[in-house]
Amino acid sequence: MIAFPTVSSGGPEFGSFxxxxxxxxxxATYCGLTTSAFLKTCPVLPTTADRDAQCERFDRYELDAWIDRNCETSDQNGWLNWLALMAGKAS
Structure with missing residues (x-):
């Protein structure tokens, strides 16, 4: 049985799929953001099936590339500082 991540459990444990x-x-959970912060800051566009918003999906590889680009340009505090900025929790 495949264990899919759930928001209610706070995301996947190590080794989950x-x-x-x-x-x-x-x-949003995958990126460590709230849904509203994710939608405000993430430039990755979802793909859709038959132009149906109910079927929009974000490609995990594109999300990884976005995070990696931000890590490469982050300061000495690294991506955690960037993530705090995206979530509106850093000054």
């Missing part, structure tokens, strides 16, 4: 295409809630 993340699907390649994520819902917006899963994508």
């Amino acid at each position: 993340w699907p390649r295409l994520l819902t917006r809630t899963q994508a």
